[in-house]
Amino acid sequence: MTSSHIDVSAIDLAELATWMDGQGLPGGPITGVAPVPGGTQNVMVRLERAGRPYILRRPPLHARRKSNEVLRREARVLAALRDTAVPAPVLVAAQTAQEPVFYLMEPVEGFNPSLGLPEPHSSDPAIRHRMGLEAAAALAELGRVDPGVLPGFGRPEGFLERQVPRWLKELDSYGELDGYPGPDIPHLPETADWLTRHLPKTFTPGIMHGDYHFANLMFAPDGPRVAAIVDWEMCTIGDPLIDLGWLLATWPTNNGHVPGLPAPRELIAYYAALSERDMSAIDWYAVMACFKLGIVLEGSHARAYAGKAPKDIGDLLHATTLGLFERAREFMDGALD
Missing domain, CATH: 3.90.1200.10 (Aminoglycoside phosphotransferase (APH), C-terminal lobe)
Structure with a gap:
C-alpha cells in the first residue's frame, strides 16, 4: 500500500490528540489531515495542530510482518541523529512501546x-x-x-x-x-x-x-x-x-x-x-x-x-x-x- 492510497479517516484523531497532549505538544484540534504522496511501504500523513505542521509515519492498516519493527528502528535512528549535522527529518516524538508504532516528524522543505x-x-x-x-x-x-x-x-x-x-x-x-x-x-x-x-x-x-x-x-x-x-x-x-x-x-x-x-x-x-x-x-x-x-x-x-x-x-x-x-x-x- 502506498501512502497516497491511505484512507486518512482510518487514523483515530482523538486518540492521536490525547497522545500528543501527553508528549507536551501544543494542543487544539488536529486539522489539514492529508496523505503525503510517495511509494513508501509505510503510511505518511501530513497534519497540523496549533499552527504547527507535522508528518505522521505509521504502518499500513494491514501491517506487514516487520512493519512495526522497521518503524521502531527508524524512530530510534532519527532520535540519535537529531543533535548531529546529518541532514535527516527531525523527529518530534515517537510511540514505540505498543503497536502500531508511529512517530511524528517535522516536514522537510525540499523536493525529490x-x-x-x-x-x-x-x-x-x-x-x-x-x-x-x-x-x-x-x-x-x-x-x-x-x-x-x-x-x-x-x-x-x-x-x-x-x-x-x-x-x-x-x-x-x-x-x-x-x-x-x-x-x-x-x-x-x-x-x-x-x-x-x-x-x-x-x-x-x-x-x-x-x-x-x-x-x-x-x-x-x-x-x-x-x-x-x-x-x-x-x-x-x-x-x-x-x-x-x-x-x-x-x-x-x-x-x-x-x-x-x-x-x-x-x-x-x-x-x-x-x-x-x-x-x-x-x-x-x-x-x-x-x-x-x-x-x-x-x-x-x-x-x-x-x-x-x-x-x-x-x-x-x-x-x-x-x-x-x-x-x-x-x-x-x-x-x-
Whole structure:
C-alpha cells in the first residue's frame, strides 16, 4: 500500500490528540489531515495542530510482518541523529512501546529529484553539478557520526566477511519459488570470487543508511543543499563506505533525471576530502553494491515467475540486474581509477 492510497479517516484523531497532549505538544484540534504522496511501504500523513505542521509515519492498516519493527528502528535512528549535522527529518516524538508504532516528524522543505527538478535547479547546470557533490557531503557527514549513539544496533563484527555468503544465500533461496529456473546472470561467479579475494582487511564501523541513492534524498528548494536523507528503514551499524559504493552503483548514467552531475571519480574525491576513512578499496565497495543490489532486484524477477509479481516488472528488474553486474565488471576493470 502506498501512502497516497491511505484512507486518512482510518487514523483515530482523538486518540492521536490525547497522545500528543501527553508528549507536551501544543494542543487544539488536529486539522489539514492529508496523505503525503510517495511509494513508501509505510503510511505518511501530513497534519497540523496549533499552527504547527507535522508528518505522521505509521504502518499500513494491514501491517506487514516487520512493519512495526522497521518503524521502531527508524524512530530510534532519527532520535540519535537529531543533535548531529546529518541532514535527516527531525523527529518530534515517537510511540514505540505498543503497536502500531508511529512517530511524528517535522516536514522537510525540499523536493525529490527523481520526481522532477524545479527552478532554479532545472535551468542552472552549476546547481545540478553541485547537487551531486552535496549528496557525497551528506553521506560523509553520516559517516562521521559516532556509532555509539546507537548501542546494540547492527552487528559490525565480521560485517564485510558476511556480505558475499549472505547474498549468495539470498539468491539460492529464490530457487524455492515455483517456476524460477535459476539466475541467468553473466559474471555472477567471477564477481563473487573477485569480492572474496579483494575483501578489505579492516574497516572502521559507522552508521550506514543502507539504501543511499538519489531517490532517497530531498534537496533544498533554493539551491543544491541536501535538505534531508529519507527512508532509514535499512539503517544499521556496518561499513559506511558501502553506502558510498551504493551511490556509485546507482549513480545516474547518460545524465538521468539530473543532467550534468559530477563523474564518479569527482564524487569519490569529494567524499575523501571530507572523510578520514581509508578509500584505497573503493572499487570493492562499488562492486559489492552492484552485486548486492543486483541480487535483491533478481528476487522480483523470481517472484514474477511464480506469479507473485507482475511479469513486466520482473523483466525490467532482471534487465537492471544484468546492467548492475556489467557495471560491476567495469568497476573490477578499473573504471574508478
